[in-house]
Amino acid sequence: MLKDYRIMLVLAFAGLVFFGMSLLKEINLSFASHQKAYYKELGIEDFYVEIKQVNINAPGGGMVVDRCQSCHIGASNPDALNFDQPLAMHPPIVPGVENDPHEFGKIGCVVCHDGNGRALEKDDAHGEYHGWPFPLLAGELAQANCNRCHTMESGSLAGAEHYEKGRELFLEKACWGCHTIAGISSSSQAPELSNAGGKFSYEYLVESMVDPAANVANSKMPKFDWVDDAETVAALATYLKGQQKNRLRSDGQAPIGYSKPASEEQRLSEASAAAGRSLFAGVPVAGSLDRGGCINCHSFRNGNGVLSGGSVGPELTYAIRARGKEYVEDHIRNARVHVPDSIMPTFKDYNDAEIESLVKFLETLDYNPAAGLPGDKLFEMFCTSCHGEELDGRGRVSSMLDPLPRDFNRYQFVDTYEDRFAESISEGVNGTAMPAWNKILSKEQIASLIDYIKTQSLTGDKPFTRIKVELPKTGDPERMDYKEKGIELAIGDPIEGLAAFQKHCTSCHGKLANGKGPNAYLLEHPLPRNLLNKEFLNQTTMSDERLYQSILLGVAGTPMPAHDHLKDQTLLDLIAFIRANTTEEAK
Amino acid sequence: MEKNEKQGSSRREMIAVGSAFGLMGLAAAGTGGALFKFMFPVVSYGTPQKFLVSVDDLPDVGDELIFEDQKTVLRRHSETEVAAISLVCTHLGCTVDRVETGFQCPCHGSQYDVDGLVVGGPAPKTLPWLEIKKVPGNQLEIDTGSSLPENTFFAV
Amino acid sequence: MNELMEKAKEFGLKLYASIFRHNFDNTGLTKSKIMFSNVLLHIQPVKIHKRSIKFKTTMGLGLVTFYLFLILAVTGVLLMFHYVPSTAIGPDGLPDAYSRMLNLRSNIFWGGLLRNMHRWAAHGMVAFVAFHMLRVYLSGAHRGGREFNWVIGCILGLLTVFLSYTGYLLPWDQLAFWGVKVGTEIAKIAPGGAIIRGILLGDTDVGSEALIRFYVLHVAILPAVMAFLIAVHFFRIRKDGGLAKPADTTHEKQIPDEEFGEVKNASVFKSARSYKLVEIVKGKEPKVNEEVDQMMFAWPKLIVREVIVLLGVVAFLSLISVLFDAPLEGPADPNHPTNPSKAPWYFLGLQELVSYHGFIGGVVIPGIMVGGVMFLPYIEIFQETMIKGFNKNYPGIWFARERNLENALFIGLYIFMLALILIGVYFRGENWAVVYPWEHMSGGGL
Secondary structure, three states: OHHHHHHHHHHHHHHHHHHHHHHHHHHOOHHHHHHHHHHHHHOOOOOOOOOOOEEEEOOOOOEEEEOHHHOOOOOOOHHHOOOOOOOOOOOOOOOOOOOOOOOHHHHOOHHHHOOOOOOOOHHHHOOOOOOOOOOOOOHHHHHHHHHHOOOEOOOOOOOOHHHHHHHHHHHHOOHHHOOOOOOOOOOOOOOOOOOHHHHOOHHHHHHHHHOOOOOOOOOOOOOOHHHHOHHHHHHHHHHHHOOOOOOOOOHHHOOOOEOOOHHHHOOOOOOOHHHHHHHHHOOOOOOOOOOOOHHHOOEEEOOOOOEEEOOOOOOOOOHHHHHOHHHHHHHHHOHHHOOOOOOOOOOOOOOHHHHHHHHHHHHOOOOOOOOOOOHHHHHHHHHHHHHOOOOOOOOOOHHHOOOOOOOOOOHHHHHHHHHHHHHHHHHOOOOOOOOOOOOOOOHHHHHHHHHHHHHHHOOOOOOOOOOOOOOOOOOOEOOOOOOOOOOEOOOOOHHHHHHHHHHHOHHHHOOOOOOOOHHHHHOOOOOOOOOOOHHHHOOOOOOHHHHHHHHHHOOOOOOOOOOOOOOHHHHHHHHHHHHHHHOOOOO | OHHHHHHHHHHHHHHHHHHHHHHHHHHHHHHHHHHHHHHOOOOOOOOOOEEEEEHHHOOOOOOEEEEOOOOEEEEEOOOOEEEEEEOEOOOOOOEOEEEOOEEEOOOOOOEEEOOOOEEEOOOOOOOOEEEEEEEOOOEEEEEEEEEEOOOOOEEO | OHHHHHHHHHHHHHHHHHHOOOOOOOEHHHHHHHHHOOOOHHHOOOEEEHHHHOHHHHOOHHHHHHHHHHHHHHHHHHHHOOOOOOOOEOOOOOEHHHHHHHHHHHOOOOHHHHHHHHHHHHHHHHHHHHHHHHHHHHOOOOOOOOHHHHHHHHHHHHHHHHHHHHHHHOOOEHHHHHHHHHHHHHHHHOOOHHHHHHHHHOOOOOOHHHHHHHHHHHHHHHHHHHHHHHHHHHHHHHHOOOOOOOOOOOOOOOOOHHHHOEOOOOOOOOOOOOOOHHHHOOEOOOOEOOOHHHEEEOOOHHHHHHHHHHHHHHHHHHHHHHHOOOOOOOEOOOOOOOOOOOOOHHHHHHHHHHHHOHHHHHHHHHHHHHHHHHOHHHHHHHHHHHOOOOOOOOOOOOOOHHHHHHHHHHHHHHHHHHHHHHHHHHOEOHHHOEOOOOOOOOOOOO
16 A cells, blocks of 8 residues: 555656646746846836737727737837847837827737737747748838738838838839739739738748749749849838738728829820830839830840840840731730730730830831851850750740740751741741741841751761651541451541540640640640640641641650551541631631 | 554555645645636736826826726826826716716716715715826826825826 | 533534544445445445456556546636637637637636647547557457447547547637548548538538537537446446456455454454445345455555546646647638648548548448447357357456457557558658658648
């Protein structure tokens, strides 16, 4: 029995010790020591430690609980100006105003700075733990929350300069072209950001700009050049963090606010190259929608051949000459009219004068260095931005193009199709980013380009032979009719073609025939052809025979395999199906 | 001899059991105290018991400032003296109205003079005069939970 | 003066006698009296078989489970003072229930500790139910007239899991929301599961209605049912003749006379080993058997042992709760699933099975397991009735040789479930892909 009693005694003692540990944990609170330090520094002896809670009532009911000043106890005490954190006084929010209207005793801290207002431990309170949706916005990042109370449509709210800079950048960097923020832009090209601040943390927003694929693996957002500039990213992220629907005061109740000035509604009425240049560069234009910024994606060469601009879209120095005015206008209004897979946003908000201004600006670009250059220099000057210095189709703007630029390192491709090159260069390839170069380059220059490609690609002895096949005609005997039943080919049937397509083609070309089948994600370069690309498939060079050859024998130097196990009749049906999809009257 | 041994062992048992239960009792008492603290409110989700008034915002001499939410009247008696009087009736806790003659309770008709002294009705006590404290930041903190004798002025 | 003292003493004695109706001397009569004059102690028999207090008989597992239930009840009621089952989003963007968790953690004295205790005790209880079950089976204690109590025990086990699961949702953080969401999606697979899920959630998805229903189930209905079934479980232990012991223990050592305390008055018996009527009469109600010489007084040895287990549980739980905080993720956000979304650990085995095949893994295998385990004793009895010479009835014997096959199968079942749970907890990462625990640590499961 004594043994039992002693075990009991030991356990009771252990329990008491653990009980004491739990008390220590509860009593040894950091806010208490902060408060003691604070009063000691002020020389006050008559004080008691308590949780300083501010309840901020929201007009819609409920309250924001804020206990931050339990630690940040000197927030509104001028005597504590030079104290160490967390005891120091908060610097003035509105510069140059004697009596700051923001009383921390009434509005607390979390309204502007986010974080966890109920917490009393530092990491907890600053939201630095896993899963906390709104971590602390320190310093000027807190300007993101000005609009929880103030209307911030435009203008400059004193003290919110960082946020305002972000707004200007949103326009200047052409973010508005793809992203919608209610009241600023309307585009369905990319996710709406009207509630970006409510949905995402500041860190997430920064990360998504710096590396678009970090949070959304198959994001189509380009990685812009300016993401290396931390200040720009911070200002933009602050602005985006400020876009939130969860507000404490509606516009009517806002203490001070700035609504949209009427002048912003004025629009350009007369086209001019100067206005176009400003729009292109994203510089505000008097009397116009101050939103441009083509330069964030597109580059151009000035008269001296100096390249400037972004490397997301193709260089536009030769755009008007190669494409013509009409094409460019259509392309700005809706790029997918001509290139169905283009990621370029739809600029439907531009009026005719604004688009004409842009065209006029592009018309002024007349740089042409072609004269006297040898093939390799020509390639470097005109082709590398898309096709790459290594001719591998991976030039600096290539990743955002769809279809991808041709990879000339595949010697099989070059060997097989070299006779097509001249026409592709001079006439361009419809439905893709490849323009017609015949207005800029002479026949001889094109020939020297092709020579250059061939010398670079076809090095050494790489035996490659490809049989020649002809498109069978109606009434010809079926190629696969081994048993000699005398089957004759009929006209291709699109319905049969659809069945065959779903059986043999969808894994790469997709159920919708748009080239986005499940296996397409495993392929790198080139990707399966979008078979709904009307411009591409209705080119004069895109004959039935070429389709027949490409399906039957595969496309040399690409992942498209040969399909010689299919009957000729099936191939004709498939061609009929593809044609049916891409002709006007088709359904 | 055997009996002594037995007694010794029983005494040791008693000590062990006694101290074990002593410790358990201690822990139980501590737990009781902790649970008392567990239930005891340390923050308020309504109007805080204490509120701050900036020294710059004090009324002029002879004037008053009424804080409706905090149910307090702040009076400046002289250049250097201020006082805060609670507006909560000492009878059954209604909020008294400020009238010409002092304060009047709308619930049961208690009447007070300007200093909160009872002049009529069922009220048993003078309206509480509240404690005022100077806090850092040139502000006064008024504790609506306190109760001082009448005519206790705070020197600004 | 002396007279007054005498009277005061007399009054004191009367007061004492009105509360304690017995002395604390070392006689058999007192030991009996203590046991049956105290409401808490009289649940237990006055005399128990000496095997019952041996550690290896029970390992105290059932008792630990019961104590955890009591601790959960006490801490749970205390937590109710600071909790609101509301998903209403405040202006700070936080659901009400979640804000209460933050309050518990910051401004409420002992709030965090009590939540930790409640959380860890809940997980511990599920684990100890499993241990207890394993002990009972491996020592054959589910046989020898205790078959129905095994079924009740199984129901109690299921209730424990369900009670823990309903409580899992209440913090309304990401862990809770997605854990419960995943769990209820598994329920959909079963035939009629969608209807049960609908009744449970009160909506098509986990939301405010689900929180209130889970809350009511968690704080009222399930604990009440549980308390009742625990009472039945305990009652039947006594009515089935105490803890299981081998059919014949007469050969085992007798308890020496001096263990029974002093002999008072001039009894005919030399020792306090009392042969009262109930002990001599044979029969079922209350069940006695012939091993009277091995029956010992429950006071004080059994009671002390029980107090030791209680102290051990409380002390250990306090230590764990001081050292480890209960997990709390960000507030529940139905639009942003956690990846991976894991159910609580006791359902992770099920989730793992479901990831292989919905119907077989989610309904067939668990159904066979739960049903099979619950009716195990009856399967054995059925075989014994049908097949001559078939006997698996060896109550109270650890790893009886005759039960090797059954024991091996039962242990195998446990290893199977444990392996699945371990895989689910430690080896499943984003997109439910296989990862190694040292590569990254994922949330979920606790």
